[in-house]
Amino acid sequence: MSIKNSQTIAARLTELNKQVAWFDSEEFSLEEALDRFKAAETLAGSIESDLASLKNEITVLKTRFDQE
Numbered sequence: 001m002s003i004k005n006s007q008t009i010a011a012r013l014t015e016l017n018k019q020v021a022w023f024d025s026e027e028f029s030l031e032e033a034l035d036r037f038k039a040a041e042t043l044a045g046s047i048e049s050d051l052a053s054l055k056n057e058i059t060v061l062k063t064r065f066d067q068e
Contacts, residue, residue: 009047009050012047013047016040016044019036019039019043022036
């Protein structure tokens with residue numbers, strides 16, 4: 001995976017969902033919104049990057065399997 005992260009993709013997705021839910025919660029505050037948005041954006045980027053990496057690995061493995 002592209003980012004050395006101790007959390008699994010599933011754990012990061014769970015965290016991202018919690019961050020997104022905060023925007024609809026009663027805890028929402030405009031003062032915190034920008035920081036939380038930036039954190040969610042960074043987290044989403046790391047998830048997207050790792051998923052792309054996994055997709056590439058699967059494509060390579062599939063190509064090798066198809067050649068045999």
